[in-house]
Amino acid sequence: MEKQHHILSITLVLFVLCNELLITEGNDKIIDNVAYFQGSSSKSQVSGSKGKVITYNSNDGSRDFTAFYNGTFVTEKDGVYLLVLGAQIGGPRRNGKGQVDIWMRQDGANVPDSNGIQSVDHGSTSVFVYSVAFQASANYKFEVVYSGHADEECTRLGLIATQPEKEPLVPSAIFTIIQLSHGTNTIPYAVLFSSKTHLDSSDPEVIVLDGVIAANKIDTITDDESGAIKYSKAGVYFLLANTEVGSAEGTHASGEIHLWMRRNGKDIPNSNSIQTIRNGSAAIVISQVAIKLEANDKIQMMFSTTNKKLGAIVSTPKKEPRVLSILFSTFQLLHEEKPIPYAQLSSSETQWGCITPKTVKLDNNDGLECIKNDNGILEFEESGTYFMMAAAQCGSDKEDGIGDVHLWMKLNGKDIANSNTIQTVNKDTSVLVSQVAIVIKAGDKIEMAFSTDVTNGTVGLVASKPHKESAVPSIIISVFKSSYVKHS
Ligand SMILES: *[C@@H]1O[C@H](CO)[C@@H](O)[C@H](O)[C@H]1NC(C)=O
Ligand SMILES: *[C@@H]1O[C@H](CO)[C@@H](O)[C@H](O)[C@H]1NC(C)=O
Ligand SMILES: *[C@@H]1O[C@H](CO)[C@@H](O)[C@H](O)[C@H]1NC(C)=O
Numbered sequence: 001m002e003k004q005h006h007i008l009s010i011t012l013v014l015f016v017l018c019n020e021l022l023i024t025e026g027n028d029k030i031i032d033n034v035a036y037f038q039g040s041s042s043k044s045q046v047s048g049s050k051g052k053v054i055t056y057n058s059n060d061g062s063r064d065f066t067a068f069y070n071g072t073f074v075t076e077k078d079g080v081y082l083l084v085l086g087a088q089i090g091g092p093r094r095n096g097k098g099q100v101d102i103w104m105r106q107d108g109a110n111v112p113d114s115n116g117i118q119s120v121d122h123g124s125t126s127v128f129v130y131s132v133a134f135q136a137s138a139n140y141k142f143e144v145v146y147s148g149h150a151d152e153e154c155t156r157l158g159l160i161a162t163q164p165e166k167e168p169l170v171p172s173a174i175f176t177i178i179q180l181s182h183g184t185n186t187i188p189y190a191v192l193f194s195s196k197t198h199l200d201s202s203d204p205e206v207i208v209l210d211g212v213i214a215a216n217k218i219d220t221i222t223d224d225e226s227g228a229i230k231y232s233k234a235g236v237y238f239l240l241a242n243t244e245v246g247s248a249e250g251t252h253a254s255g256e257i258h259l260w261m262r263r264n265g266k267d268i269p270n271s272n273s274i275q276t277i278r279n280g281s282a283a284i285v286i287s288q289v290a291i292k293l294e295a296n297d298k299i300q301m302m303f304s305t306t307n308k309k310l311g312a313i314v315s316t317p318k319k320e321p322r323v324l325s326i327l328f329s330t331f332q333l334l335h336e337e338k339p340i341p342y343a344q345l346s347s348s349e350t351q352w353g354c355i356t357p358k359t360v361k362l363d364n365n366d367g368l369e370c371i372k373n374d375n376g377i378l379e380f381e382e383s384g385t386y387f388m389m390a391a392a393q394c395g396s397d398k399e400d401g402i403g404d405v406h407l408w409m410k411l412n413g414k415d416i417a418n419s420n421t422i423q424t425v426n427k428d429t430s431v432l433v434s435q436v437a438i439v440i441k442a443g444d445k446i447e448m449a450f451s452t453d454v455t456n457g458t459v460g461l462v463a464s465k466p467h468k469e470s471a472v473p474s475i476i477i478s479v480f481k482s483s484y485v486k487h488s
Helices: 002-027
Strands: 028-031 036-041 058-063 065-067 073-075 079-090 098-106 116-120 126-136 141-150 173-179 189-194 211-216 218-220 229-231 235-247 255-263 273-277 283-293 298-305 310-312 326-332 342-347 364-369 371-374 377-380 384-396 402-411 421-426 430-440 445-456 459-461 475-482 484-487
Touching: 036 065, 036 430, 058 065, 058 430, 065 173, 073 173, 079 098, 079 116, 079 141, 079 326, 079 421, 079 430, 098 126, 116 126, 116 235, 116 283, 126 189, 126 235, 126 283, 126 326, 126 421, 126 430, 173 384, 173 430, 189 218, 211 218, 235 255, 235 273, 235 298, 235 475, 255 283, 255 310, 273 283, 273 384, 273 430, 283 342, 283 364, 283 384, 283 430, 283 475, 298 310, 298 326, 342 371, 364 371, 384 402, 384 421, 384 445, 402 430, 402 459, 421 430, 430 445, 445 459
Parallel strands: none
Antiparallel strands: 028 484, 036 058, 036 173, 065 073, 073 141, 079 126, 079 173, 098 116, 098 141, 189 211, 189 326, 218 229, 229 298, 235 283, 235 310, 235 326, 255 273, 255 298, 342 364, 342 475, 371 377, 377 445, 384 430, 384 459, 384 475, 402 421, 402 445
């Protein structure tokens, strides 16, 4: 009798458990049709030094997302979103010198701490990447704003569109917005920052994140000064850091700054990138990685410099929000039984360019699932809405070349319209970013194409191997499919 009772209760417990599982499974839906927006502008946007909203005039793909032509964006669904803006900054006819600032506005008010700065030199153009993950309610409204500050009178700076021959258009701005989850705190995600200037680092040093904008199941460790970000749940994550690099105020220093990531105290292979600073110039450097993490893994943002007066810089421009030294966004990709398609790829070979476009080669698979990489041609096994970001290390042979690097995307062998970007190389090195949110069908193929327009020497994508640091690939590519579980 005693025993029977026991068995009965076990059966009951099992029955209840099964029922629970069925109920959860019955109401859980995997949503592949995430909201997204991919848009660009074929018009140059050049105004004065007052903040002006960045607009677009071409909708290159969207779903469940409102984007007004005046530059106001409105979410239709709640959730965590990723925003990446690539702004092609420079002067009309490339005759200006100075800086462009970019920040966010909500309901007409500047968002605190949202500002970034990138310098423009005579004869040059570059992509200013503005990126952040954010939690939105349905009907969350925002705008991205820029201001141009030319050093000399009678010149202006802003966002410049150009149409190279036999290549896709280089828009003045490329907006990429993609939904990552629904509701609030349904996925592990965090937006962290540093409000301190970090200088002087000939040896690798950690950029300690001292501020939290949002954090769910991801924390910063402050007690032991390790400056690590701790992930409490295992899974595939996307990590994206915007670092504002430059020189200490008033020093006009020159040199190089290196930025990479560490996992559990060890350099993440092929995660390093380099930015040259000249005479006090400033730039945003993007470090991104899609990576499989275990529970309790720790990530650190690392940097080193060739000059004691260089580093990650905080500043407060007049009448604009503060510029943080680093803004770090991270989130988990869908975590179900079935693996989420993602890829982290890079190249350890230098690839010199020519006026005739070439396919960018990718010889390193740093991590991938459900995506094949045939030396730069990515083949997708699963349909869905994907985010892809390429960061190319543009430079020259013997560091004395001068010219432009163009970088864009191809889908099934055809150029993707409005995907082109330009980075000028002038005896220096910087990172050129091109990004897209795109609907992919199983069997589709994507590749990156590049060309160079050279004034002197040899220009292209340059790989290197610094001492005591992660390798600097000639290009780093991160791809993931966005989809989420809806519990109702
Ligand atoms: C843009 O247009 C929308 C819809 O008419 C409006 O709600 C919004 O305030 C406008 N934004 C700006 C910056 O004027
Ligand atoms: C460096 O920048 C300062 C201030 O912008 C300028 O006055 C100076 O001429 C620059 N020096 C060089 C070598 O370009
Ligand atoms: C052009 O490149 C050559 C070699 O690549 C170099 O020796 C020369 O100094 C460069 N000229 C200029 C004007 O930069």
